[in-house]
Amino acid sequence: MSEExxxxxxxxxxxxxxxxxxxxxxxxxxxxxxxxxxxxxxEAVATPTPTQPQVIVQRERGFSHYVGFALLSxxxxxxxxxxxxxxxxxxxxxxxxxxxxxxxWTFSAIFSVIAWAxxxxxxxxxxxxxxxxxxxxxxVFILLxxxxxxxxETNVFAKIFALLCGAA
Numbered sequence: 001m002s003e004e005x006x007x008x009x010x011x012x013x014x015x016x017x018x019x020x021x022x023x024x025x026x027x028x029x030x031x032x033x034x035x036x037x038x039x040x041x042x043e044a045v046a047t048p049t050p051t052q053p054q055v056i057v058q059r060e061r062g063f064s065h066y067v068g069f070a071l072l073s074x075x076x077x078x079x080x081x082x083x084x085x086x087x088x089x090x091x092x093x094x095x096x097x098x099x100x101x102x103x104x105w106t107f108s109a110i111f112s113v114i115a116w117a118x119x120x121x122x123x124x125x126x127x128x129x130x131x132x133x134x135x136x137x138x139x140v141f142i143l144l145x146x147x148x149x150x151x152x153e154t155n156v157f158a159k160i161f162a163l164l165c166g167a168a
Contacts (some may be wrong), residue, residue: 014094080112081105081112082141083115084115086143087158088104089156092163095107106165116133119132119136
């Protein structure tokens with residue numbers, strides 16, 4: 001009987017000694033459980049059952065969405081060419097020089113690309129030179145806005161718009 005008690009005590013002590021090992025092994029167990037669930041979830045998404053209908057909700061875009069997108073595109077292009085547009089506008093103010101819309105856009109594009117190339121040559125890195133060029137565009141826009149506000153008779157933006165549309 002004493003041998004049985006000794007065996008029971010040894011058996012009782014053995015799980016206590018194994019318990020810390022089991023605790024360390026249980027920590028990775030949730031990771032093992034998570035990993036099999038991911039492929040099962042992917043399989044469930046990849047193969048829909050015929051009893052579950054798929055509903056695709058697509059909101060239709062109205063006319064105003066496309067008009068807004070076109071306006072933003074034109075404004076972005078004008079903003080990018082702002083330094084060239086300002087130089088072309090200054091040239092068009094010289095008496096005796098008349099520019100059409102195509103010539104104004106061409107000169108604006110050429111002047112803007114030259115301005116950007118100067119920034120690209122002087123500043124190392126495409127991203128940094130692009131940021132400086134955008135800063136120049138903002139500065140030119142602020143300068144034109146200040147001229148528009150301070151001189152009521154100039155109407156800078158109206159004249160620039162007329163120049164680029166060919167109405168000047």
